[in-house]
Amino acid sequence: MLDIKNLHVAVGGKEILKGLTLSIAAGEVHAIMGPNGSGKSTLAYLLAGRAGYEITQGSVTYCGEDLNTLAPEERAAKGLFLAMQYPVEIPGVTTLTFLKTALNAQYRARGEKELDAMSVLKLVRKKAEALKVSEEMLKRALNVGFSGGEKKRLEILQMALFEPKLAVLDETDSGLDIDALKLVAEGVNALRAPARAMLVITHYQRLLNFIVPDRIHVLAHGKIVAEGGKELAHELEAKGYEHIAGKAA
């Protein structure tokens, strides 16, 4: 589903990713772990299509298409979803209006039937309950005054609504206490499906106790320096990034 080959990415003229290769098939959950500054968020933003991230070498293929040719909204409509580390606050746009606009924009782009306000509300309510996203939150301006946990729950709610093919979760665990983390992890696990791939990006092993990945990649200095099964997370936790990155170098 996602094929990244020898990817070099520069931000503001500075090379951040330096030859990253990674492949994820449908139904798989992969994790990328790495210390601060290793290039984790750069990879997430690049996949979602944020401006200012330039591919200087290599390629990213998503469902057989060159991802670099697609606008962010086209990627979303084709089933790519990024749960952001820092969801943006937008005063003046209510959360529910935003969800309806986004959902229908994706349906429209795919030539599917759009939903009326009532149907959207029903759908949102159904999915919101499990994530403890309250009716009151839906009426508030998007992410404005939301706690860290509320913001992350809303990201996962969007993931549940949009039903993406490939979900990238960028530091979804950051700023969450253990209860909020469990709730978010349950939401993510509920979305694991044979047709869906996930890429979980995290600094800490903690999240991976709850979202157990099929494969772990360790990112350091813009490259994958180690790969393995879920047990790699524990090794990292015990020995630290320097040990693994050093061994690779």
Place this chain on the structure above:
Amino acid sequence: MNAPVPNIFADAVDARSLPDWLGQRRADAVATLRARGVPHRRIEEWKYTDLKTALEPANDAIAATAAWSIDKVPKGVTLFDLADLSTAPEWVQKHFGRAAAAESMPAASLALARGGFALHVARNTFISDAVQASFSSGGHVRALIVLEDGAELTLIENQSAEGAFRNTGIEIVVGAKARLTHVRFAQAAAKAVQIEDVAVRVARGGLYRAHLFNAGAELSRLTLRITLKDLGANAELSGVSVLGGQLHADVTTHVYHAAGETQSVQLFKHVAGGKSRAVYQGKITVAKGADKSDSRQTAKALLLGERAEADLKPELEIFADDVKCAHGAAVGDLETDSLFYLRARGIPEQEARNMLLRAFLREAVDGIENEVIRDTIWQSVEDALPRAMVSAL
């Protein structure tokens, strides 16, 4: 280069017979006009609005009187036509023309206008129907609104696009615990110079509330001079300007906290596209002894084109010790983070821009208590937006 421009308003002043009570007030206004002439950009408060240059082409409205109309006078409201001042009732004699001599433009409208209207609401009278007043055609015009203690009124003012030059001078007197809601619509007037001065005095515990919608003119200037003269007087101002083409809109406010425990809140949002120019100048003065006063002022502008311009100038002058003042001003483009977030959720770029633009303006409209007024102002915003979003040719 700077050829002397004639003092066109002072030159147009005629001798006319006036009732005694008005004679001195008009003489003061004429003296102001002679001394100061037509405002121009070398005067600090008119830096972004060069009226003198805009009026240079010969203009036959310099001494004319602009037309006004009022749809329906609700029961409980007294209307007096200012065309015949010889029969002016006591409340007109008491208040009319008192606040005119402080500045050139209200001085010009007082000295030159031969008409206008005055409205009066008696003590403790609540008027539920809004009064709708329109100004049209070129020339000067005056209005006076007097709310006695405890009275309540909503005034909806419409400035039409007609006429090459219009100078409106309004005086508003809000009595103790009285409440006036002043809604103002300025229609897009690409070929008109429109100047308006609103002088407001608010007595103890009274409230002056303004909701402004401005689509701009060739040159447009609204000056709100508000004096919170007694304990606990309040002013709440919100406004949106939506400009496109080569339109210009200048909203200048001066809120004077003359007494203690007075409060003022201002929230202005401007959107400027094409080659338009949005101006906000907001001065707050807290007088000595006006302790426990609270003033908040926010002005933001969003530029939709590289050739659009916004000038925001908040200014604080504080002579009291125990006051709360907060002000902020910012000119910007749409937030790139917000735009990316919406697009990453599948919302196409143009649609995302539209959402953010409306969200920006919403903030200054959503706070309007009255639903009908809120919806009407929002409709005006929607009507004006397409023009603002067209890039300049």
